[in-house]
Amino acid sequence: MKFAKIPMATINRLSIYMRTLQDLLEEEMDVISSERLAKQCGVNPAQIRKDLAYFGEFGVRGVGYRVSDLINQIKEILGLNRNWNLAMVGLGNLGSAMIRHGNFIKHGYIFTSAFDVDPQKVGKRLPNGLIINHVDELEEIVKEREAHIGIIATPASAAQSVANQLVLGGINGILNFAPVQIQVPDCCHVENVDFTIKLDCIAYHLSSGG
Amino acid sequence: MKFAKIPMATINRLSIYMRTLQDLLEEEMDVISSERLAKQCGVNPAQIRKDLAYFGEFGVRGVGYRVSDLINQIKEILGLNRNWNLAMVGLGNLGSAMIRHGNFIKHGYIFTSAFDVDPQKVGKRLPNGLIINHVDELEEIVKEREAHIGIIATPASAAQSVANQLVLGGINGILNFAPVQIQVPDCCHVENVDFTIKLDCIAYHLSSGG
DNA sequence: CCCATAATGTGAATAATATCACATTGTTAA
DNA sequence: TTAACAATGTGATATTATTCACATTATGGG
Ligand SMILES: NC(=O)c1ccc[n+]([C@@H]2O[C@H](COP(=O)([O-])OP(=O)(O)OC[C@H]3O[C@@H](n4cnc5c(N)ncnc54)[C@H](O)[C@@H]3O)[C@@H](O)[C@H]2O)c1
Ligand SMILES: NC(=O)c1ccc[n+]([C@@H]2O[C@H](COP(=O)([O-])OP(=O)(O)OC[C@H]3O[C@@H](n4cnc5c(N)ncnc54)[C@H](O)[C@@H]3O)[C@@H](O)[C@H]2O)c1
Numbered sequence: 306m307k308f309a310k311i312p313m314a315t316i317n318r319l320s321i322y323m324r325t326l327q328d329l330l331e332e333e334m335d336v337i338s339s340e341r342l343a344k345q346c347g348v349n350p351a352q353i354r355k356d357l358a359y360f361g362e363f364g365v366r367g368v369g370y371r372v373s374d375l376i377n378q379i380k381e382i383l384g385l386n387r388n389w390n391l392a393m394v395g396l397g398n399l400g401s402a403m404i405r406h407g408n409f410i411k412h413g414y415i416f417t418s419a420f421d422v423d424p425q426k427v428g429k430r431l432p433n434g435l436i437i438n439h440v441d442e443l444e445e446i447v448k449e450r451e452a453h454i455g456i457i458a459t460p461a462s463a464a465q466s467v468a469n470q471l472v473l474g475g476i477n478g479i480l481n482f483a484p485v486q487i488q489v490p491d492c493c494h495v496e497n498v499d500f501t502i503k504l505d506c507i508a509y510h511l512s513s514g515g
Numbered sequence: 516m517k518f519a520k521i522p523m524a525t526i527n528r529l530s531i532y533m534r535t536l537q538d539l540l541e542e543e544m545d546v547i548s549s550e551r552l553a554k555q556c557g558v559n560p561a562q563i564r565k566d567l568a569y570f571g572e573f574g575v576r577g578v579g580y581r582v583s584d585l586i587n588q589i590k591e592i593l594g595l596n597r598n599w600n601l602a603m604v605g606l607g608n609l610g611s612a613m614i615r616h617g618n619f620i621k622h623g624y625i626f627t628s629a630f631d632v633d634p635q636k637v638g639k640r641l642p643n644g645l646i647i648n649h650v651d652e653l654e655e656i657v658k659e660r661e662a663h664i665g666i667i668a669t670p671a672s673a674a675q676s677v678a679n680q681l682v683l684g685g686i687n688g689i690l691n692f693a694p695v696q697i698q699v700p701d702c703c704h705v706e707n708v709d710f711t712i713k714l715d716c717i718a719y720h721l722s723s724g725g
Numbered sequence: 726c727c728c729a730t731a732a733t734g735t736g737a738a739t740a741a742t743a744t745c746a747c748a749t750t751g752t753t754a755a
Numbered sequence: 756t757t758a759a760c761a762a763t764g765t766g767a768t769a770t771t772a773t774t775c776a777c778a779t780t781a782t783g784g785g
Contacts, residue, residue, distance in 0.1 A: 522741070522742065524741095524743095525742095545734090558743095558745060559743070559745095560744095561743075561744055561745070561746095562742095562743065565742095565743080575750095575751060575752085576749070576751045576752085577750070577751050577752055578748080578751070578752070621733070679752045706733090
């Protein structure tokens with residue numbers, strides 16, 4: 306099963322399973338069935354088993370999954386048994402909110418650099434101790450601090466240019482909050498987050514009696 | 516075509532098309548082909564035509580789509596030719612960042628109430644003029660201010676209880692930022708936003724040579 | 726030791742989604 | 756007027772994802 310092509314949706318769900326399993330671990334639950342986990346994650350039990358089957362056999366028939374083992378297996382699959390260094394670009398409302406947020410570090414995501422163009426912001430120290438650098442220094446600093454993932458939290462108009470600089474800095478993964486489609490070489494993986502799309506989706510459902 | 520079941524994915528894409536079309540309008544482009552629009556949105560041209568075909572015929576054969584017309588059509592489809600009132604619950608990092616963000620109002624999303632439990636925050640005035648109310652008053656105030664959509668930006672532990680209160684307040688659409696699956700009656704539509712999942716997804720791609 | 730039980734892992738069936746390919750139809754210019 | 760063109764709208768096809776259904780296999784009690 307190891308080298309089938311893995312559906313994107315599976316990867317997303319693994320992340321959800323892991324989060325739920327971590328909650329379960331805190332509640333001292335040490336074994337769980339796909340049925341109960343599925344209910345808690347809002348998916349079909351067979352889905353969970355299928356998703357896991359892409360990567361191996363992690364359960365015990367007649368019993369279920371050992372919670373802490375499964376967490377470790379999923380971490381291994383997703384590549385989360387290590388830390389990832391993040392470069393934040395754009396320290397406005399959203400960028401600042403994320404840097405202040407404590408949960409990323411818990412999951413092994415560490416902000417090691419931060420960039421803006423605003424001269425008012427460049428040179429300031431953030432709550433986590435980081436100093437904001439000018440975006441012109443991005444390529445250099447990103448290499449120096451071994452950033453793995455870039456986060457674009459600038460206005461849409463700057464997003465493509467920031468993406469270009471991140472790529473030059475050797476970054477192969479980008480989380481983009483700007484509401485535009487950015488163009489990058491194939492070696493670079495982009496994930497987009499756009500809240501407004503989600504709101505539009507809710508509006509649609511409210512409008513058409515869904 | 517009007518009453519086929521519409522794929523969720525189609526609704527999401529319509530929102531993206533609209534955003535791109537609005538950019539094109541600013542660049543004074545008044546007609547666009549599905550091919551060019553598709554490139555800009557990163558999808559297949561036939562996809563765009565199929566998505567639109569669920570709702571009618573909006574193009575001109577041999578020519579393409581009139582940009583401003585198509586924007587209006589999509590707004591009509593998604594229910595965006597009106598305003599939607601938002602209730603923000605949890606004025607921490609993320610909730611505050613969203614309220615400060617100017618783009619929501621441009622798209623017809625208006626914050627009409629804001630709630631927290633923290634006595635330090637309750638009573639404070641936000642940059643947009645709103646006063647933060649105590650979450651105990653949620654049900655009442657949400658009804659009074661005719662909120663349509665609730666946004667949950669509290670810690671995960673409070674999310675379900677907030678969701679319950681929103682539903683009691685008559686709200687049928689929820690945007691949930693807390694990393695838990697909330698349970699609501701069928702009449703209520705929930706969309707989840709979880710950045711950490713997106714980061715995990717990038718980590719996976721970086722790890723497995725994608 | 727063996728049987729009843731419970732829950733996994735998975736092939737087959739189904740459902741959902743995306744793409745192709747082309748007939749159709751407005752447009753423009755000779 | 757009409758022919759050449761361009762891009763839509765859509766049935767057919769291909770691909771991808773989800774769910775079903777059950778054979779398989781650990782476990783624990785009698
Ligand atoms: N805040 C939200 O709730 C929200 C919601 C949806 C989408 N977004 C999107 O997220 C992005 C950020 O939103 P925000 O509210 O934080 O915006 P913001 O205006 O508060 O912050 C943008 C920051 O980027 C900086 N910047 C501009 N150009 C830059 C460049 N070339 N290099 C580096 N930094 C640059 C600005 O100086 C500013 O500090 C925007 O694209 C926005 O559309 C935000
Ligand atoms: N900020 C981020 O970058 C980020 C990223 C990913 C996920 N999230 C999620 O978004 C949510 C909010 O994140 P944050 O960083 O803004 O957290 P935060 O701790 O800064 O803010 C949470 C706010 O909710 C309030 N609150 C707590 N219980 C409440 C209740 N019952 N009713 C109303 N208000 C209540 C708190 O007083 C606080 O003001 C969390 O669930 C978090 O996991 C945030």
